[in-house]
Amino acid sequence: MAELIIYGIVLGSIISLGAIGLSLVYGIIRFANFAHGDFLTAGAYIALFLVTGVFSWIGIPDNTFGALSFGWQMVIAFPVSMAVVGCVAIALDRILYRKLRQKRSGAVMLAMSSLGAAFIIRMIILIIWGADSLFYRPGLMRPALELPLGIKIRPDQILILLIVFFLVGLLHLFLQNTKMGKAMRATADNMELALISGINTERIIIWTWGIGGALAAAGGILYGIDVQLHPYMGWNFLIPLFAATILGTIGNIYGALIGGLTIGIAQQVSTAFLLPTYKLAVAFIIMILILLIRPKGIFGKD
């Protein structure tokens, strides 16, 4: 059980990365971005393209760091993929969502457009890579470390946790200390007031997409390192992402962090009683319970 909780924290931290971005977009741009799960997939596959394609070709060595399952190639691919997916998210906004905003289409039209974008991303991945599961480094499973209470954890998983908390810390500093971060919080809090105070919302929207896309990409790569890559991996994250976002109150990034960890732990612990394929259903049931008991989430003001 203790082991499942630890694995749940690892999974939950990955969900949190996605949920934070989703929550920011939901809170600031005001629509449910159904393409967010596929941002995770896109990030994972762009890193795969760099690691297995480009970097071997230009001759970056592919030896690994000590007990970890990746090396310099991944260290470079990680931020590059984050930046690319950030740009993809911004580009989707410029091509699709901004046009809909200008036409004053409702939030539902935007959500539907994002659903279309989700499938466009996934179909491109399926066309290029096919429908099979892939790995960054096929074959070897690194030996696990033995912790007290009989917990086995792989060094990769410890690093995943460190990376997630580093990224969340970075985002915290950005939101608390920079002018753009403060403007973003203000917009999420009260859009009308932010507009009156002369905040340039189009710039905020660009930053929001960039950050949301980059964090999702990071989540996707980390999941790829921990488990595997699959064209539907992001789609299977979509319900847990929404559950985490709603649980932690839409627009609240600390709530999204807590929500993500809660959902991740619940999903992993459920495998002790249920088939692992039901993980998605577990996230869904939790979401329905939140909607029934406390629809505004744990930090919601009534």
Add this chain to the structure above:
Amino acid sequence: MEIGGIIAYLVSLAIMAGIYAVFCLGLNIQWGYTGLFNIGIAGFFCIGAYVSALITTPKPTGMYAHYVQQIFGLNLPFIFGLLGAAIACGIIAFLIGIPTLKLGEDYLAIATLGIAETFRLIFNNEHWLANGPRGLMGLPQPFQGLVDPKHYNYIYLIIIVIIMVVIYLSIERAIRSPWGRVLRAVREDEVSAGMSGKDIFRFKMQSLVFGAMVMGIGGALYAHYTKAISPDVFTPLYGTFIIWVMLMAGGSGNNKGAILGAYAVWGIWIGAKFMTDFLPYTLKARAPYIRFLLVMILLEIILIYRPQGLLGEEKKVSKLIE
């Protein structure tokens, strides 16, 4: 292919498009007239198909029971399958509506999406329920013995058209009634509809349940057409999004548009299949993805440039008013 073969092929296309048209009509009640954002059509598709299959097939006995497990099998006629499918979907829609319809419109979307994925998981994993991933086979077809099995599709096409027309007329009738006017009022402006003393939640719930029942009938029609169902049919792509593209293309809020959209998009979908046959060999295995990519790009273009679809909504509710 000689003429007879071409006609038979066209009939099979018309049947499939007709089944999709039933789904479009169901979605049109929810989205077109009430503004309910249901993106879990595949869930109702799945439930409708399975419930009808369980009602119309006998429970396997003897040796056969070792290979096929199903929770019950009533061996009743086709019409009971349709009714059962509609009732089951109505109940599920009611249960989803309770936690979501009082909240913002996105919540219903997320919940319907979740329910569709959950049902697919359940039917895939619970072998005792409906034979797990292998699904159910040998579903009966109405008026089966009447003609040579080779020509059976003509009869099924007639059945589909009759059911489609009945559903079309009943929705048209309902939408032009005072009840239908309230639905549109709810869609356009919830607050003022509420201020006029309308119970928003109740009307939304009625629309959600009505639409879901129509979708259940669509699922049953599909099951008895293919005679075999398994959980992998009810994916978000084939079960939900192609139907959305059909309704958006045809014109949401217009029942004729819903039917037109189903036939037009199904035509494009099949046409694209012929086009992808010309692809180089390496890409052929990925042809379905290329076709879906094109359909999704079509959706984005419609959303931006022609959100009202081919036929827009008819705002006039009565011939008697100008």
